[in-house]
Amino acid sequence: MSNIYLEEIDSTNRYAKLNLDKLEDKTIVHAARQTSGHGRLQRAWLDPGGDNLFLTFVLKPSSSFSNIFSNITQYLSVKLCMLLEEYGLEPQIKWPNDVLLNGRKVAGILSETVMLGNTFKGLVLGIGVNLNAAPEALECIDKPAAALNLECGHDIVLSSFRDRLVETFFADYDNFLNTGFKSIRDYYLKHACFLNKEICVRLFNENKSGIAKSVTEDGELVLVSDNKEVVLTIGDIL
Ligand code: BT5
DSSP states (O other): OOEEEEEEESHHHHHHHTGGGSOOTTTEEEEEEEEEEGGGGGGGEEOOOSEEEEEEEEEEEGGGGGGGGGGHHHHHHHHHHHHHHHOOOOEEEEEEEEEEETTTEEEEEEEEEEETTEEEEEEEEEEEOOOSOOOHHHHHSSSSBBHHHHHHHSSOOOHHHHHHHHHHHHEEEEEEEHHGGGHHHHHHHHHHTTTSSSEEESSSSSSEEEEEEEETTOOOOOEEEEEEEEEEESSSEE
């Protein structure tokens, strides 16, 4: 396992994708500052000042594991929640992989697959966590945001948090590759903030409302809409 540390980069995910051929499986790309971080659908991931986490896991499992790629972000959200509990916090998960503290988003997770034609080259799994932010910086974000220092009432040591996250992530990673979402489902459900609530999910080109009933063994959301069960594999709870 090797580590790459960058003082400043546009995006750790972009760096990992550009350099994927040179990076071995389980490489960590960590940047102190990220100037142009991104989320899904070209949304921005903002740096709220201070010492925050911007990190990408470079993963090159054999292609036979392709079925778990859709759940790897959920796996990381679970591992992050376990770590936040070590800090005495009570995190919740909003399907599929947003991690919240008191209803506010504290972390964003993004996986991107790199292909060469039909050949799978690897996966970059990025995570941003607000560890030390000023309240004014969080207010500039268009949706409610949280930071660990504000929740815990003290500064957070970035290197300790990072090392523990990486350790926690890899502790069960091989097992997760073999067993998939099933291995984390119980924990995920216990920390889900959306179950049995009326929610609206944004799909690619429509919104779907209903009651969030459950999450399947594969991590999909089961929504009851107009007395019919709909199983969603991708989307954003609004
Ligand atoms: C995500 O996207 O939440 C995934 C973000 C992944 C960021 C990491 S940082 C390291 C690596 N390098 C990258 O370039 N990316 C990854 P999405 O679900 O699309 O949510 C984006 C939305 O989150 C934005 O539109 C804002 O509403 C909100 N947001 C942006 N910055 C935030 C922050 N610092 N804290 C809380 N919410 C934020």
